[in-house]
Amino acid sequence: MTGDRKPDMERGAALVAALMLVALMAAVSVQLVDLSRFAVFRTAHASDRAEAYWSALGAREFAEGVVLATAREEVLRADLPWLREAQVFPIERGTITGRVRDGNNCLNLNALAVAGGAEEDAVSGSPDVERARSMYDQLMRAIQAPPGAAQRLKAQIIDWIDADTRPEPGGAEDETYQRYIPPYRAANQRFSELEELLALPEMTPEFYAALSPWLCVRPAGAQPELNVNTLRIDQAPLLSAVFDGRLSPADAEAVLFRRPPRGYDAVEDFWADPLIARIELEGPEREAITVTSRWFEMSVEVELGDGRFTLSQLAELTDGGALYRHHQRFGPAT
Numbered sequence: 001m002t003g004d005r006k007p008d009m010e011r012g013a014a015l016v017a018a019l020m021l022v023a024l025m026a027a028v029s030v031q032l033v034d035l036s037r038f039a040v041f042r043t044a045h046a047s048d049r050a051e052a053y054w055s056a057l058g059a060r061e062f063a064e065g066v067v068l069a070t071a072r073e074e075v076l077r078a079d080l081p082w083l084r085e086a087q088v089f090p091i092e093r094g095t096i097t098g099r100v101r102d103g104n105n106c107l108n109l110n111a112l113a114v115a116g117g118a119e120e121d122a123v124s125g126s127p128d129v130e131r132a133r134s135m136y137d138q139l140m141r142a143i144q145a146p147p148g149a150a151q152r153l154k155a156q157i158i159d160w161i162d163a164d165t166r167p168e169p170g171g172a173e174d175e176t177y178q179r180y181i182p183p184y185r186a187a188n189q190r191f192s193e194l195e196e197l198l199a200l201p202e203m204t205p206e207f208y209a210a211l212s213p214w215l216c217v218r219p220a221g222a223q224p225e226l227n228v229n230t231l232r233i234d235q236a237p238l239l240s241a242v243f244d245g246r247l248s249p250a251d252a253e254a255v256l257f258r259r260p261p262r263g264y265d266a267v268e269d270f271w272a273d274p275l276i277a278r279i280e281l282e283g284p285e286r287e288a289i290t291v292t293s294r295w296f297e298m299s300v301e302v303e304l305g306d307g308r309f310t311l312s313q314l315a316e317l318t319d320g321g322a323l324y325r326h327h328q329r330f331g332p333a334t
Contacts, residue, residue, distance in 0.1 A: 048305055053330055056096070056309065059300045060300055068323060071317055074291075079262050082098075097301045097302075098298070103218075103296050103315075104295050106214060107139055107214055107216065108216055108220075108223050108224060109215055110191055112154065114129060115189050131285075131288075138243075151170060155167070156168075156200040157197075223288070227291060228264060247275065255275050297312070297313075298314075298315060309330065313328040313329070314327055
């Protein structure tokens, strides 16, 4: 009887082994199918990304040509189609949307301090820096930013740029940042991009969202002149800030509202506006206003199949009449 049970046990063990082998093979097959599906998806995504990238480059080249065809003129008009709204072009399996913004109309963070070495203390109190800091203060008041937070942020911006290790009142230097996890240090140089603000102690995502439409980062340490032809009415606080509080945001909005439909033919026409003419301005303050532009922000969004990609760049119109690309970003749209 014991002998009869032994073959049964052997057959049972063989059956279990066979079932385990089948289960293992099934698991391997599922894994191979998943890997194959992922490989196909990755290849398709890489192909779409490459196609979107070259499409975006083509759109950027087109935008640069359009800008060069008109921005070289003595006056940049506000009614140019490429400045008024986004331009949409259909392509196979999607669309390309291009936008060009006047990059002069913002407050340049890099104008708030002088980056450098030993000569910094000699120029940190220069009139240009002081005017930029005054513009910052007036802008924060005009957009009703929390006063304490705005002043602490200004101090931290200055400390982020300057080369010394002495924190401004409310500011932050290496000692503050080294307490973070992971620790880091103050840049001690100009901002490279606006998102660097998020590294400062005072900055929160909510505060950044409120301030970012008004601020910008330019490679130069000078504050760009505001183009009164391309300033939107909702950007009146910037115009008010340039006049150091002597032009209220409401009056600045009125000035922009009664601007000629195509803009001013010359900057002197702007100074003739009754609300502006009553303000006594010196030479340097008059140089803060222009009817031309030097900086342009370009962005291209490519929708291709199920993917969305963006390319953005900052371009400068040089004195020689060429566009110089300062930086470029490309990646999936967020």
